[in-house]
Amino acid sequence: MSTQQEWIITRSEFNPQKIHHDETVFTIGNGYLSTRGSFEESFPEENAATFIHGVFDDIPVVFTELVNVPNWLDCVLILDGERFRLDYGEILDYENQLDLSKATLTRSVKWRSPAGKAYQISFERVICLHEQHLLLLRVGINPLDGDAEVIFRSGINGCVSNEGYVHWKHKAQSVQPGRGWLSLVTKKSETGLGMSFSLKSSLPQIKMQAWNMDMHPVLNCSGFIPSQEVLWFEKRVTVYTTRDVQEPIHASETLLGQLKASSWEDLISAHQKKWQQVWTQSDIEIDSEDDAQIAIRYNLFQLLIAAPWQDEQVNIGAKTLSGYGYHGHVFWDTEIFMLPFFTYTQPQVARNLLSYRYHRLAGARKKAKENGYLGAQFPWESADDGEEVTPTWVQHPTDRTKLTRIWTGDIQIHVSADIALAVWRYGQVSGDDKFLHERGIPIILETALFWESRAEWNEINQTYQFSDVIGPDEYHDHVDNNAYNNFMVRWHFRIAEQAAHLLQAHEPDLYAGLVDQLGLSDSRMQHWLEIANHIYFEQDALTGLIEQFQGFFQLEDLDWKSLEPRSESIQSLLGIEATNQVQALKQADVLMLFYLFPDAFPSQIMAVNYDYYNARTDHTYGSSLGPSIHALVACQLGKTEEAYQHFIRSAHADLYDVRGNAGDGIHAASAGGLWQAVVFGFGGLRVDEYGYHCQSRLPKKWRRLRFRFCYRGEWITIQIPGQEVRE
Amino acid sequence: MSTQQEWIITRSEFNPQKIHHDETVFTIGNGYLSTRGSFEESFPEENAATFIHGVFDDIPVVFTELVNVPNWLDCVLILDGERFRLDYGEILDYENQLDLSKATLTRSVKWRSPAGKAYQISFERVICLHEQHLLLLRVGINPLDGDAEVIFRSGINGCVSNEGYVHWKHKAQSVQPGRGWLSLVTKKSETGLGMSFSLKSSLPQIKMQAWNMDMHPVLNCSGFIPSQEVLWFEKRVTVYTTRDVQEPIHASETLLGQLKASSWEDLISAHQKKWQQVWTQSDIEIDSEDDAQIAIRYNLFQLLIAAPWQDEQVNIGAKTLSGYGYHGHVFWDTEIFMLPFFTYTQPQVARNLLSYRYHRLAGARKKAKENGYLGAQFPWESADDGEEVTPTWVQHPTDRTKLTRIWTGDIQIHVSADIALAVWRYGQVSGDDKFLHERGIPIILETALFWESRAEWNEINQTYQFSDVIGPDEYHDHVDNNAYNNFMVRWHFRIAEQAAHLLQAHEPDLYAGLVDQLGLSDSRMQHWLEIANHIYFEQDALTGLIEQFQGFFQLEDLDWKSLEPRSESIQSLLGIEATNQVQALKQADVLMLFYLFPDAFPSQIMAVNYDYYNARTDHTYGSSLGPSIHALVACQLGKTEEAYQHFIRSAHADLYDVRGNAGDGIHAASAGGLWQAVVFGFGGLRVDEYGYHCQSRLPKKWRRLRFRFCYRGEWITIQIPGQEVRE
Incomplete structure (x- = not known):
């Protein structure tokens, strides 16, 4: 762990033995919800979680617990037929950084696939403070050894549990190229949740297919990245529960629509300004x-x-x-x-x-x-x-x-x-x-x-x-x-x-x-x-x-x-x-x-x-x-x-x-x-x-x-x- | 419940209040595994389960329990854009039959979608007695009001739990047009499971797309059915665990391949012959x-x-x-x-x-x-x-x-x-x-x-x-x-x-x-x-x-x-x-x-x-x-x-x-x-x-x-x- 800079927590080496510790350390949030620092592409034995304040459900022995909500990170990345995950291939360079002043989590990995090709992959994750129902994710993919065939799959994964205990029931869902949503309800406390997402890529040749899998609507994006070019995916997620509004999906869809006019930079800038105010006091x-x-x-x-x-x-x-x-x-x-x-x-x-x-x-x-x-x-x-x-x-x-x-x-x-x-x-x-x-x-x-x-x-x-x-x-x-x-x-x-x-x-x-x-x-x-x-x-x-x-x-x-x-x-x-x-x-x-x-x-x-x-x-x-x-x-x-x-x-x-x-x-x-x-x-x-x-x-x-x-x-x-x- | 015939249990009316009872009543199995009579297309609040003898995993309070294995039925059927499930639309005719002499479960539903079009949908389910690692499913779709645009999605769903308690961890999977497999392991007892499936349709115009979703490989089949024609899907599933063999996926893939030469009728006939022998004694x-x-x-x-x-x-x-x-x-x-x-x-x-x-x-x-x-x-x-x-x-x-x-x-x-x-x-x-x-x-x-x-x-x-x-x-x-x-x-x-x-x-x-x-x-x-x-x-x-x-x-x-x-x-x-x-x-x-x-x-x-x-x-x-x-x-x-x-x-x-x-x-x-x-x-x-x-x-x-x-x-x-x- 490096803490040399005054605002930035950096991990420059990936240690699979310490993933649960790092998941905690790299938690980000906005007082409405928090997400542990688990990887977008997942990792075996991870303890991923996103918790929303006040969303509880019944559980034996301890009566009630905060419910792990659907995984909004949810990325599968396949590069030239090889699944990108840190238990495969070789990590050539690694940097995971939490910027405390901006409440931004970034990760950059230089990775060689089992097939021997190298790629630079980067992630930027923000849970907005200026708009507590908005979550942002950016993924960059840069093939270093020639053209690459890429499959990037992302959506909302409702097949989640609290360390093996399932709290969600399905209500409804939808997905179409560019966006989708998932509506769930907790089993006993009957708290409804609506999560919407939009996804766009920076290269026009990337095709987007809607896979409307029950509990897990995703967009399957595929195409070629020319050598040395960077393909960016930008994902925006909105989330409401029946603790906030009567119709969470209506609210999450509305917010997502309203934000269309705002650029990534606009949103990040508003978020950072808010954090600046917070730090001024604290x-x-x-x-x-x-x-x-x-x-x-x-x-x-x-x-x-x-x-x-x-x-x-x-x-x-x-x-x-x-x-x-x-x-x-x-x-x-x-x-x-x-x-x-x-x-x-x-x-x-x-x-x-x-x-x-x-x-x-x-x-x-x-x-x-x-x-x-x-x-x-x-x-x-x-x-x-x-x-x-x-x-x-x-x-x-x-x-x-x-x-x-x-x-x-x-x-x-x-x-x-x-x-x-x-x-x-x-x-x-x-x-x-x-x-x-x-x-x-x-x-x-x-x-x-x-x-x-x-x-x-x-x-x-x-x-x-x-x-x-x-x-x-x-x-x-x-x-x-x-x-x-x-x-x-x-x-x-x-x-x-x-x-x-x-x-x-x-x-x-x-x-x-x-x-x-x-x-x-x-x-x-x-x-x-x-x-x-x-x-x-x-x-x-x-x-x-x-x-x-x-x-x-x-x-x-x-x-x-x-x-x-x-x-x-x-x-x-x-x-x-x-x-x-x-x-x-x-x-x-x-x-x-x-x-x-x-x-x-x-x-x-x-x-x-x-x-x-x-x-x-x-x-x-x-x-x-x-x-x-x-x-x-x-x-x-x-x-x-x-x-x-x-x-x-x-x-x-x-x-x-x-x-x-x-x-x-x-x-x-x-x-x-x-x-x-x-x-x-x-x-x-x-x-x-x-x-x-x-x-x-x-x-x-x-x-x-x-x-x-x-x-x-x-x-x-x-x-x-x-x-x-x-x- | 009708039990007039000497070998056939018939339910001619669908009562959503009694689904858990019917799931038990219409259980079929072969002494290696059993599957409750839950619907292929699922139903809210269902208690679906397939249990394999001897596959246990740890659970608090009662120490260990039989594990609900991945759902091999796993069908999503969308007819002219409307999801077929018995909580939607209108049931015009319904018959669920368990033939005890042949150990075959068949269900036939005449259904009118919320959009007003009628279809005849039938299911035939067999858990083979002559080959205990083989499970068979046939789904027939017959549009009664003109041509129909059909989406049929089926695979192996590993996102299952024992009434909310998750026992499976992911190991590996694959899916390609026509077949796929899923390999899992129980969390504590470390029992490995391999399940393979093949799927084919009776009409050549049906397109098949492999959706390789983690824990849930499926084939998404889509196309048109001309009016009054019947589209059949035939699904074969093979399953082994590390209780049976060292490499369950190798065994399930091998068996699926060996069975390619056998027709549906061959398999059903061998199964029924075996049951005849059993009944002769019992x-x-x-x-x-x-x-x-x-x-x-x-x-x-x-x-x-x-x-x-x-x-x-x-x-x-x-x-x-x-x-x-x-x-x-x-x-x-x-x-x-x-x-x-x-x-x-x-x-x-x-x-x-x-x-x-x-x-x-x-x-x-x-x-x-x-x-x-x-x-x-x-x-x-x-x-x-x-x-x-x-x-x-x-x-x-x-x-x-x-x-x-x-x-x-x-x-x-x-x-x-x-x-x-x-x-x-x-x-x-x-x-x-x-x-x-x-x-x-x-x-x-x-x-x-x-x-x-x-x-x-x-x-x-x-x-x-x-x-x-x-x-x-x-x-x-x-x-x-x-x-x-x-x-x-x-x-x-x-x-x-x-x-x-x-x-x-x-x-x-x-x-x-x-x-x-x-x-x-x-x-x-x-x-x-x-x-x-x-x-x-x-x-x-x-x-x-x-x-x-x-x-x-x-x-x-x-x-x-x-x-x-x-x-x-x-x-x-x-x-x-x-x-x-x-x-x-x-x-x-x-x-x-x-x-x-x-x-x-x-x-x-x-x-x-x-x-x-x-x-x-x-x-x-x-x-x-x-x-x-x-x-x-x-x-x-x-x-x-x-x-x-x-x-x-x-x-x-x-x-x-x-x-x-x-x-x-x-x-x-x-x-x-x-x-x-x-x-x-x-x-x-x-x-x-x-x-x-x-x-x-x-x-x-x-x-x-x-x-x-x-x-x-x-x-x-x-x-x-x-x-x-x-x-």
Whole structure:
């Protein structure tokens, strides 16, 4: 992988062992859909996929998953009777490039066929940002050893599956020389999809035949290319679903027709202009000795192509739209890790993401009710309808007759407070009072009701407690009084009381409605504060250590060195039960509090806890969510160089596949945490109720850092060293 | 459904609501593969499938399943621009016919297109019995309203799945005018498949174009048909897998080439001749007032098309090769229900089926060992490698977060004795001593070892017992001392001791080998007899009632009338737990003993028990295995007319879909039991160590019954009324 240039990711050698990793790395998208970087001409064992936000369908075990939509790349290229595919013939030259500034994927291959003739073949792929329903593909074929007889076949391939599971049923289709379309519907969720395409070639002698194969309408193009000439094919694809319009095919055909007047250059230029605007807001500039510049841009790019610019009914899954991992399900990863980036640089995306939660309060109410609680309890994993979609049981990794119980959907409850925090912080930074009043505060109050009914009064130690939960550190389940959980709930109750008074003051009618709907009252608020003031939260008076959960310090210490070198997580090595019994963390959840509430603890206390938990965390194969948070907290403690090690581990997670699972999709929370490590950590930006300020600490390798953010409608540029610029 | 003629099943009206039922009913096959009666031109929501014996692939939950192979029918027909499919246009006339004597499926449709023109379209489908790798299809198109422009497209469609689950990976393919082939491999089991096809038309003006679409090579044929002329297409398909040969495509291409010299008529004639031979042995003739004749033939036909004539590495699944139900898994259904039909009329098939068990002793040994037992314990569900493939957990029918534990794979252990019984009976009837000595007795002895280690000595009542089992009546699980189980084990020990001495006498070397391998000894045999003589088996001295299992008589009686009318099973209505607590039977397992051992009990005891258990059995929606057994036992008791009611329920199970689940595939055990009900029940045939005799009792509606069977190499024809004829 070459990342020398500041905007371009280049792979100059094709390695068939790494195709799944490269498919993830070279994912492009526009916030409506994304397509993995699989090859136009296909490759054996590929994991190709295009996912459209919000298009889910039923599947056993994990309930629902993002559906792989028909393959719009779909190219077969036969050169002088030889099929072009990278497992045949000889690759003489290879370059795959993702230009982050223009969101364009290009590939150029010099290939010698098994018959011995050489050709230069190039691909250019764009998923338009200015028109989210438009996808563009250009293929160039240049015979290097004399004339060539070429067959190029391309269309829309509906014979696709999610790793072997078929979600689409056929509805209708058509194809004629120059264009065609395919109409499908998902089997259970009955989401309709329409995809249209047009295809034209640059040489008049190329004949085009329509092959109207069921599920797979294609155009079969054939003819001669004179030596040294380049034959170009230009393909345009439009796509709509019944989530967008009533008649997707009507819409995709109409758009394709409307675009006829626009040249390739027009379309590309409009697309690039749009990306320029996006980067103007979201870019981070780093002048560094290493590849920090391109690495941070790459991570931000992956968040930006998954960002729902125009849709408040979808959210970003843990693997964005870039792979099959976690099936497109949405976790706290969005609110706690990804959201700040959007809140500060693309506030309308943050608003859409939080509105998704607001629109799914019904699912959260259902979950609370089914568990016997009041208010709204957000699911640990959320998808289309906002009901809990965490798998309950999964196959045991080795014994095929056994199942493993997954408890996160039952007891990892902190997500409801995480969402409330994201709502409040978004309101604080954006100044979007309308959202806060109409959607944000209702979320905060209704989830507070859940906490009220979930809190348990302990008569013996006179505290409110939360037993049998899972904190961020998932190596320990069924724990009592997890520090992260309890601290968040305390914050939640206090902010709920403030939020209620705020709403009452500014929007008395809205407030009155909520009072009726939720049964709010002064005495209830008092009760909330009462719970908050008596929530169990223990800090050792002598050492200053905060115990991750009750009894954690009684667990045995792990001899980490005896397990090195290792290539899997501590939990994989020891098993679920044994890991539960030692002081080994998947991710440090006490440190999460320092990251989220940097002013809540004296720095000496933070330092003591950082040292303790940092040494006990599975940084390499534990949670991918951890490193960027460790980077940030280390920055807060002035350990800038140590922070930088964590930063680099997070920055390279997907680019260099440091965890070996990048093939499943982008580590989106890591990418979001990375922005925070740079801006809040090295950049030292702090925003609170009084405004913002910066206390930067750049690592040695960095000469300059520059970023922008929007504070209550005002754009501010921070340059370090240098000064802050308001616009 | 019309079944007026004695050999032909006719459907004269197309009902789209019943397509899955009809797909099962019109299944044809040749014991190598079967194809469901789905339409050549396809239909929305169809459940098309072709299964080849022994081609399994991995799947979650149920471990492995028979793989739906590429669709060899694969026809697209476009008449004057209108797609022919039965959900378009108007059906003016329709006839779908399965000729059981010739194993030929023909369909004739007079169809008016949406544009208003009428056509007569006919299909003839044959899966050859004389050449098991050859499949034939003929399509006739006759325009009734003037000339017609026709497009006919056909090939091999590899884009298939098992109800949405994809098992095939692409290897290679080719197509040229007149023929093509497709080579695939299953994803996990890596079974290779080669399918070749040829296509020719009867009119010279038809142009043929090869469309070499990945996974789906087709020939696109187009041209004009003059008014009133008939255009015929003849398609031949050959198929091999790596289970048959090393290079399936080489074999399928070779066979297709060799057959070029044979005309359609030649091939059909050879096929029909082979079927004539089969029916000569297996047919039952009934002269009856009702449709008993065609119904029995239909059931036997379905067993015959699933019979592995040449393969001793496969068995017949509970749903034959006719549907997705039970995934092709093999149960005791084969040995206890289907096998007698083959033992008596197609002994080489019985030998192959039992040899399948012999070749899978390794899997049975593994299961015994894993459970801590000696010898061989056959799995409750068996598939390719003979290991246990019963699902352990399945999705709860209503609560998506819950799972239901399936216990049959753990504790429904009687299958090992069932197999031993089938082995012994086959030996007795066929006189195939070579099989008995080399394969049969080893099975009997090694499974006896399992029983030895599984038996529990009860000090208190001084009996050997079997606690925590499931008997044939699966409404009651985790029961102690199931009557069927214990009686079978007693028989098993006694026959094992006899079999050992038989082998010692006839094949002392073989016996010596087994003594070494299994640790046999005289004292061990004595111990077996000792266990047999002390196995718990209770019969009430006063009433003569045999208790189905310990404690059954203490369960509450069910008020059956209060649940009528019902359209689901007692277990569905009451739930698993509640059904366990009442005297309601899925199928009567005490009566199974009378069926298997008609001389072991005085008829008065049989009568008492029949009356008791018959009244407590869920005949309508319990096990489909029950009715034919009730018919047989009622015959034994002289209740011929009551027997006939049970007989008809079983005979119509699939033809009239009386249980509503025929779409999942044929009820093969019911079909096998039906033959026994006729031959052993109404025919009264009894074969034991002393020979055979008949004591017939025909129902009133029957004027004549005639059947044949083979006793120790000698063919005997029984005609009632009339005399027995030896050949």
